[in-house]
Amino acid sequence: MKKMTRIAVAFLFGACLATPLAAQEAAKPPKPASSASDALLGAWNYEGGKLVAMAEDFPADKYDFKPNPAQRSFAEQLLHVAGGNYGFTNAALGKKSAEEDFKRDQYKTKAEIVAVLKRSIEDGAAAIKAKGDTGLSSEVMCPWDNRLMRLSEVAYAYVVHAGEHYGQLVVYYRVNNMVPPDSRPH
Numbered sequence: 001m002k003k004m005t006r007i008a009v010a011f012l013f014g015a016c017l018a019t020p021l022a023a024q025e026a027a028k029p030p031k032p033a034s035s036a037s038d039a040l041l042g043a044w045n046y047e048g049g050k051l052v053a054m055a056e057d058f059p060a061d062k063y064d065f066k067p068n069p070a071q072r073s074f075a076e077q078l079l080h081v082a083g084g085n086y087g088f089t090n091a092a093l094g095k096k097s098a099e100e101d102f103k104r105d106q107y108k109t110k111a112e113i114v115a116v117l118k119r120s121i122e123d124g125a126a127a128i129k130a131k132g133d134t135g136l137s138s139e140v141m142c143p144w145d146n147r148l149m150r151l152s153e154v155a156y157a158y159v160v161h162a163g164e165h166y167g168q169l170v171v172y173y174r175v176n177n178m179v180p181p182d183s184r185p186h
Contacts, residue, residue, distance in 0.1 A: 037136055040155055041128045047162040048121035051081060053181040054169055055117050060110040067175050074172050076104050078117050081165045085120035087143045088158045092127035092135075092151055098143065128155060 034042065055078050063075040072080060079102040087099040100120075107113050128136065136152040143154060173180045 035133050036152065037128055037131065037133045040136065040152055040159075041125060043159045044124055044128060044155065045121070047159050047166060048085075048117075048124070050166050050182050051078065051162060051169070052114070052118055052121065054078075054166070054173070055110075055114045057181050058110075058173070058178075062176060063110055063113070064104075065172060065176065067171060073104070074169065075107070075110075075113050077165050077169055077172075078113050079104060079107060081162050082113075082117045082120040084161050085124050085158055088151075088155045089120070089123045089127050091140045091143060091154050092124075092131055124155070124158070 033039075058074055064073045066073045066076075083100040083102045090096060090098060090100075102116055107116060131138075131151060136150070136155065138151050139148040140151050140154060141147075142149045170180050170183070
């Protein structure tokens, strides 16, 4: 009984000490919101980072795996995303806004595929940083049809694109009885 009383007293004492600290924390002004370009850069790197983790983790001998014949292989999915990233990067650099076409027969090894994926993410991140908020609000030709878009919209479209392919590649993992890196306990 004495032990329970001591525990209760210790808990109440701790709660009393914590209350002023919580009040002080609540009194602090909130952190300011990220700039538009910083938020975009965070999303770009987050989705890209998940794909790079998969690319580095998935066994090289399974890079040509596809759940069914009509789908892209694991390697082709990664090359497709890397090529797509250049739809944004090329637009940001003032080049013809077109995706790159990275073919599997040109990128034969896991290391080559990981490298081109990483480079596409790094080049996109560098373009976001270079453009900043002002540059990302400029208008560019839409990569998919005949209309103008803000450069930030093009970038976010490719962030979503990367996320969609991440979701597809989760299935490739699961069909192979594997757990994707981002789903493992940290």
